[in-house]
Amino acid sequence: MALAKVKDILRHATDNHYGVAAINTINFESIKYAILAAEAERVPIIIQFYPGLAAHCPLNHIAYMAKDLAAKASVPVAVHLDHSNTYDIAVSGIRDGFPSVMVDGSALPYEENVAVTAAVVRTARVFGVDVEAELGHVGSGANVDDIVNAGHYTKVEQAADFVERTGCDSLAIAVGNAHGPYATTPNLDFDRIRAIRAKLSIPLVLHGCSDIPAEQMKEAVNQGLSKFNIATEYFRAMAHAMAAALEIPRNQGNAGGVLMSMKEPMMDFVIGKIRLLNPNKFSL
DSSP states (O other), X not given: OOOOOHHHHHHHHHHHTOXXXXXXXXXXXXXXXXHHHHHHHTOOEEEEEOGGGTTTXXXXXXXXXXXXXXXXXXXXXXXXXXXXXXXXXHHHHHHTTOSEEEEOOTTXXXXXXXXXXXXXXXXXXXXXXXXXXXXXXXXXXXXXXXXXXXXXXXOXXXXXXXXXXXXXXXXXXOSSOOBSSOSSOOOXXXXXXXXXXXXXXXXXXXXXXXXXXXXXXXXXXXXXXXXXXXXXXXXXXXXXXXXHHHTSGGGTTOHHHHHXXXXXXXXXXHHHHHHHTOTTOOOO
């Protein structure tokens, strides 16, 4: 099955009432095992990469690997560059082959966020690249104020104006979610989610999905969110899988064996997230 576009997968998810796991990756194994999980469950998946990790793996390398594996997958797989917080980073992702990029101007004043997002969209359109934007600011889970202070949340009355003026293909919203481990249990603002969903026709994205309680994740799907970013928990599962693989006698001194032994536990983690985000049991 051919490499899919993010906006097409998200539109399909919105129409069929399931959520798409958007899995942050760092190397070949983390990409491969996530795709194998999606194939096992017969649902689409999004493979993404945080540009802050480019010093570990250059953007063009990870984009090539992800697109090559996606093109050979038996389910739709999209490839996306996560959290580019400047125009230059987003455009470097386009240059390096990402079919979809996020531009995050959410830390800027509203008009500046509109301007930088619209600029990325104009450039991306030339190359047929999808653009995700952010309105409201999804902060750090280590900072309780970022989680509970509604002043950081997406303003419902700005959502339609922002989308109309920028032309973004999907929108990440701030509704009590945050990045990284949570200092306190998040409590998503479902009234706000419903209000934003009612105003917008484009797919909605939830960042910081690691460790959000399962019932809240299911409800977020049922309220119309489509893309769910998962990084912290996947990297945690990867670390635990690596630690367990190192204890297997046949892997002593065998790095290749360790990487291959991580396959099942990493797949199991992604399968669990896919099932959680698929409360209505959609399947291809």
